[in-house]
Amino acid sequence: MRLTKIESYCLRLPLVTPFETSYGTLTTKAFDLIIVTDELGNQGYGELLPFEQPDYLEETLATARIILTDHLLPLLTDRLIEHPQKINDWFLPVRGNQMAKASIETAIWDLYAKRQGKSISHYFKKTRLQLPVGISLGVETNLNKLVTTVEQAVAKGYQRVKLKIKPGYDIEPVKRLRQQFPQLPLMVDANSAYQVTDIPHLKKLDAYQLAMIEQPFAVNDLLDHRHLQQQLATPICLDENIRSLKDCQLADQLGSCRSINLKISRVGGLTEALKIVDYCQQQQLMVWLGGMFEAGVGRALNLHFASQEALAFPGDLSASERYFHEDIITSPFSLVDGFMTVPTGLGLGITLDWAQLNKLGRYRLLYQENRHQ
Numbered sequence: 476m477r478l479t480k481i482e483s484y485c486l487r488l489p490l491v492t493p494f495e496t497s498y499g500t501l502t503t504k505a506f507d508l509i510i511v512t513d514e515l516g517n518q519g520y521g522e523l524l525p526f527e528q529p530d531y532l533e534e535t536l537a538t539a540r541i542i543l544t545d546h547l548l549p550l551l552t553d554r555l556i557e558h559p560q561k562i563n564d565w566f567l568p569v570r571g572n573q574m575a576k577a578s579i580e581t582a583i584w585d586l587y588a589k590r591q592g593k594s595i596s597h598y599f600k601k602t603r604l605q606l607p608v609g610i611s612l613g614v615e616t617n618l619n620k621l622v623t624t625v626e627q628a629v630a631k632g633y634q635r636v637k638l639k640i641k642p643g644y645d646i647e648p649v650k651r652l653r654q655q656f657p658q659l660p661l662m663v664d665a666n667s668a669y670q671v672t673d674i675p676h677l678k679k680l681d682a683y684q685l686a687m688i689e690q691p692f693a694v695n696d697l698l699d700h701r702h703l704q705q706q707l708a709t710p711i712c713l714d715e716n717i718r719s720l721k722d723c724q725l726a727d728q729l730g731s732c733r734s735i736n737l738k739i740s741r742v743g744g745l746t747e748a749l750k751i752v753d754y755c756q757q758q759q760l761m762v763w764l765g766g767m768f769e770a771g772v773g774r775a776l777n778l779h780f781a782s783q784e785a786l787a788f789p790g791d792l793s794a795s796e797r798y799f800h801e802d803i804i805t806s807p808f809s810l811v812d813g814f815m816t817v818p819t820g821l822g823l824g825i826t827l828d829w830a831q832l833n834k835l836g837r838y839r840l841l842y843q844e845n846r847h848q
């Protein structure tokens with residue numbers, strides 16, 4: 476197949492509740508919807524997901540837009556695409572910038588699946604149609620409010636709770652939640668807020684039967700994580716550290732973690748994400764799906780991907796209404812009786828809400844084939 480047109484809609488969706496992490500507070504999710512069209516008129520969709528600030532990872536939405544238009548699209552637009560698995564290799568001249576790569580790679584996977592008359596799940600192993608999911612909660616220093624929020628999440632059917640922590644807000648909220656919810660699958664995420672000198676303090680978390688502690692140390696620090704894992708009974712989960720299969724192998728073989736938070740965008744797309752799932756299965760390393768405040772298109776992809784039996788632990792995969800007042804697809808995803816349903820239909824199995832896109836988005840034509848060449 477050939478790409479004849481590449482378009483984007485720049486969007487800014489205000490969050491229903493501001494989300495505080497160890498590094499700052501997010502009030503609006505800005506992202507681009509990428510739309511690719513082939514010579515038969517089929518379309519594929521992907522989300523460009525970096526945050527506006529370089530605080531979670533180095534990439535920002537602005538840098539990713541430049542990488543995409545100036546460096547990635549020229550590697551793609553004149554080529555015949557036989558299979559989306561090839562795209563990662565074509566992108567090798569561009570170092571890093573995984574989220575820019577993933578936006579277009581995932582859009583092409585969607586296009587490819589539609590062209591073949593298949594659901595995207597067709598390309599994954601052992602998928603389910605209904606998924607138990609988890610919720611990721613920001614810092615809430617009023618512990619009574621925190622307990623109420625968790626009660627509400629549990630009542631809605633979320634089956635696992637992740638709490639953001641930071642120095643000065645860690646043991647107390649965890650202790651309180653454990654007292655109130657003795658059986659709840661609970662975990663914490665520090666987003667790199669701690670240092671190796673905090674190890675004695677972090678070891679206190681072992682007392683609360685946490686499912687895991689996510690990314691306590693710096694984004695590129697496998698040695699300190701290894702050091703901590705050797706002294707900690709609770710599994711360490713890596714998020715920011717893992718950008719590729721190689722990163723995953725290195726972390727695993729060093730003993731820096733026992734679990735991987737896999738985000739399709741953070742590892743450069745579906746092809747690499749699928750390789751990571753295979754590796755984790757072979758090595759019996761736990762792997763589960765994380766989130767980037769995806770809107771309907773990214774969330775659909777996440778649902779399909781997380782439906783693989785290999786990702787048994789409930790992901791950061793909440794209903795759309797928990798993040799946004801309005802979405803960009805016609806049937807935003809909801810939680811029913813504690814489960815989310817994977818869409819059926821071709822490709823991602825969703826329908827874009829064009830009225831919403833035109834109302835909320837700023838249109839850009841990124842590429843159009845010149846037929847007269």
Ligand SMILES: O=C(O)CCC(=O)c1ccccc1C(=O)O
Binds near residue numbers: 531610611714769
């Ligand atoms: O619900 C989600 O989409 C994931 C929430 C989350 O924890 C998160 C959100 C934004 C940036 C980083 C992270 C993270 O997993 O560290």
Ligand SMILES: [Mg+2]
Binds near residue numbers: 666689690714715736
């Ligand atoms: Mg994380």
